[in-house]
Amino acid sequence: MVGNEARSLIVSNGRITGLSPGVIGELVADVGPLWHERHRVKLASRARKRAVGAGAKYKLVFVDRLLATLVHLRHGTTHDVLACWFSVDRSTITRAIGEVRPLLAERGCTIAPGLRLRTLTDVLEYLGASGRTAILDATEIRVRRPAAGQPDRDRFVSGKSKQNAVKVMVLTDTEGRLLFCGEPRPGSCPDITQARASGLVGLLGTGPWVEILADAGYQGLGAQTGNQILTPPHRKFRKNPPTWYEEKHARERHIHSSRRIRVEHGIAHLKNWRCLARHHGRREQLPDSISAVAALLSHQQSINRAWSQAA
Structure with a gap:
């Protein structure tokens, strides 16, 4: 000791x-x-x-x-x-x-003293009541490759990084504060499939109206949620687009990217905890590690925010 x-x-x-x-x-x-x-x-x-x-x-x-x-x-x-x-x-x-x-x-993400968000339902209710905008994204955590002979061994190979990983859905507010970290899924799972499997689409259809910013990996969810999930604008001209359209399209994508950049900052703070940069333990322990780090980080963020407001 x-x-x-x-x-x-x-x-x-x-x-x-x-x-x-x-x-x-x-x-x-x-x-x-x-x-x-x-x-x-x-x-x-x-x-x-x-x-x-x-x-x-x-x-x-x-x-x-x-x-x-x-x-x-x-x-x-x-x-x-x-x-x-x-x-x-x-x-x-x-x-x-x-x-x-x-x-x-089990503590959940701390937003303010006495206010913790433990489920996706809690997050959407908080966003609806406060009128805040959320930002949605997914991040990958490298894990050990499943042993030879196990079924679905290739499911953990990410199509993006070409490595064995799990994917986690992350929600932050426009200040980069963590609101929610979902259940990890195999790295081959598309971002949009993970969002649907988490129940996000169903909750947006029955709960209060909220605005959620997302990247191009979630295109198609806007139509299913009454434009509550906003993704970058589609390209209407595939060949030989006019110059004015290229400029307009680039400007709109830049505005959208500037609004949702804070989720990348929130994910970066998560990855500062080495157990989430690369997980060396058993995969069944990873959900508790993710939730624990999110709870600790959000608690520290809420304290820092209270100090800055008091100053």
Whole structure:
């Protein structure tokens, strides 16, 4: 277990966890009781010969478990390195990350104190009530190639990057703040298919009217959603277009691209967390990692925004 001096260094240095001390303090206050309660229920649910609380005690307290998880998500640090750092066995780190990461993933994207968006329905209701515009895009995360002989092995090969990857749908606002990260799908899945499979089209048809900016990969969704999803303008002249039309078309595409560039900034902030730049673990752990990073990043963004408004 790390000493108080090393623990203070991890908390105070934002380059290690990517979070400010205030955000880490809120995580300890919010997630700590949940972890302790789940641990108590787990102990009480199985047959025992000794009372709950008897026997050997955990070497790794909850604060250290949380810090180990944050360092792993931020820098992709291996469990072996973290085990040496925290002076515990590798299996202890693996178990700690496996317990804390789902709790972080359940928090959802923090927009303001007391306001968190956990589902796509929550996001659209927030956008409809606030009148804000959202920006839609997809990003790819490289993963390990499935073992030989497994079915659908080639489904993870991305047609864009020609590498094994999964694709994640991302929604941000016009300031680049994260609103939602969807379930990862194999890299061969087209952007528009992923949006339809997420239920976005159906929710836009039944919920409040919102404006969502998207790139050319989502062309066709505008007609299905009553022009709630805006994509770059189509090219009407395929051959020998007039000069005036070329200039008009280029100008309209530039305006649209300028409006939706902030989603690229939001995705870049996501990829600053090394576990999402390239995932080396099991693919079934990736959804929790994506949701956890989105929750942590959005929480820090909301704090930074509050500080800038106060200043």
